[in-house]
Amino acid sequence: MSSATNGSSKSAATHKIKFTKLFINGEFVDSVSGNTFEAINPATEQVLATVAEGREEDVDLAVKAAREAFDNGPWPRLSGEARRKVLLKFADLIEENADEFASLEVMNGGKLFGPVKNFEVPIASETFRYFAGAADKVRGATLKMSKNIQAYTLREPIGVVGHITAWNSPAYMFATKVAPALAAGCTMVIKPAEHTPLTVLIFAHLSKLAGVPDGVINVVNGFGKTAGAAVSSHMDIDAVTFTGSTEVGRLVMQAAAMSNLKPVYLGLSGKSPFIVFDDADIHKAVELATIGNLTNKGEMCVAGSRIFVQEGIHNVFVEKLTAMVKGWPKGDLFDLATRHGPQNNKKQYEKVLSYIEHGKKEGATLVTGGKPFGDKGYYIEPTLFTNVTDDMTIAKNEIFGPVISVLKFKTVKEVIKRANATKYGLVSGVMTKNIDIANTVSRSIRAGAVWINCYLAVDRDAPHGGYKMSGFGREQGLEALEHYLQVKTVATPIYDSPWL
Structure with a gap:
């Protein structure tokens, strides 16, 4: 146990x-x-x-x-x-x-x-x-x-x-x-x-x-x-x-x-983009990408589960993200060091596992996780897919679980188009040191919030809600x-x- x-x-x-x-x-x-x-x-x-x-x-x-x-x-x-x-x-x-x-x-x-x-x-x-x-x-x-x-x-x-x-x-x-x-x-x-x-x-x-x-x-x-x-x-x-x-x-x-x-x-619902440009602080970007997807075992409408990484840092980013996801602490839910718990209910547990199977069958690369763990409870390992394409089920649908997808991009114009190519529009994340890129992307993304060099920036004074089919x-x-x-x-x- x-x-x-x-x-x-x-x-x-x-x-x-x-x-x-x-x-x-x-x-x-x-x-x-x-x-x-x-x-x-x-x-x-x-x-x-x-x-x-x-x-x-x-x-x-x-x-x-x-x-x-x-x-x-x-x-x-x-x-x-x-x-x-x-x-x-x-x-x-x-x-x-x-x-x-x-x-x-x-x-x-x-x-x-x-x-x-x-x-x-x-x-x-x-x-x-x-x-x-x-x-x-x-x-x-x-x-x-x-x-x-x-x-x-x-x-x-x-x-x-x-x-x-x-x-x-x-x-x-x-x-x-x-x-x-x-x-x-x-x-x-x-x-x-x-x-x-x-x-x-x-x-x-x-x-x-x-x-x-x-x-x-x-x-x-x-x-x-x-x-x-x-x-x-x-x-x-x-x-x-x-x-x-x-x-x-x-x-x-x-x-x-x-x-x-x-x-x-x-x-x-949401299927939010988290966009990492070549000039970003890669350590901070990896940390925020992990927190933005695995907090509350991924049961967040604001999860940044479509991580778009610019090609110049893609391989390094994936390497560092893999290490962090693998090391995401499991344990007693009352222990302050624990970061990962069970899915809320059996139906959601089975839904998340079915999405993981979709990812594997449609050709995404399962880097880590993807399985239940423990002999009781609705526990699923923190899961990371790479080589994900926009038309895959795991890239289109809200999973509401600890499943992360990494997608590669080349240009600002390309990633804006791909980020907006979703029926949802709840939140988004942008990682860059370039103010021009930050301003361009934040004005272009169709979502209720754009978090630049931060994530989960929720506060009682900040209105929260969506565009499109996010409500x-x-x-x-x-x-x-x-x-x-x-x-x-x-x-x-x-x-x-x-x-x-």
Whole structure:
């Protein structure tokens, strides 16, 4: 048995799961049907907890609670200052419970304790503080219209929001969706990913301790085809956000269009280019390429999994990248030195292995990795392919696993064209010391972010979202707040004014 499995198994056995029910109108409750489903530890393949399974009738109850809280409750009517104080308290509670969040995400998601505690949980708490600062700064504008008419705009909360989250970063995702919605004065129903429901339930518990009124935050665990579909199509939900695959995002849009034409904001798949020019700092480029692909076992929509390397340094780059990928530390998920864990769930594990087989069959060169390891758990070796061409499956599709493809290029013009030859457009990386090349490429790449001589440059003040089939709308930054606000124009006549 691998040390990674031993460490996770031991920790899981000693950690008590506190919350496994639905959270509706401020209370943890069973589902109407009484149905449950199992949360699995991906490091051991053992059942971690049995969780209440919500369906359409449970979504109805959650929406009813959120609707009442919005239409008649205090939250949308509080001053921005009052909402700010609650969000700041929420942020403090997140920090105080960092160990519990990190432990849950290790056991329920196969993540690493150190990065969750030291990176993802602090981002979550700081995101609440960031939007707390925005809660009392929602303002409109004064307009001078035609003669004898004065107008102003009001910015009002959009209403009841449905949040459907993905399984790869539950704490981060909760904060990026919920904090701006709360700051705007919205109420909400959250459908966490069925593979990782436990983190969101801890947030629900903390929301009550922070002073969020009953009905403002509701959580319905369940599956996409039932609970997720009910959220997307519900006539009393005013807007929906979804993070996940492009295929499911399309279904969410269809359901919203066929119901009440609610606005939809989508964070979807990516197949991002990471471009390394001949003049780049090769050691830094190799480090960032590895981190940008193997962090969180490759389960990142922002993975720079198409690494374009200019021909002058290609061979040296591949040699150094191979050494780093081979040495990527495995071990106990609670050990701060460990960098690699299991895939989140069995379906994803099998999907990643199938992509590796596609790569081999289509003629790419498997340099290292490509196999499962350990006698338990969904572990796959960090995998590197070279001699990859643009038409190969592993170069076109999002894999969402620890699989890296290296492609060779000659010129700036060529690599821009090839980098953009994808249906996705989430992020991109550019490694060069030449400011002219950096400016040219950053203006030419069709993606929501261009990271020059850095990678994974995610911050609460930096809007994040995609072009093309990577979705639309932005999370983080003040741009995120706009999704949860309506603009209303109020016009009044003015008579006998000497200034007209």
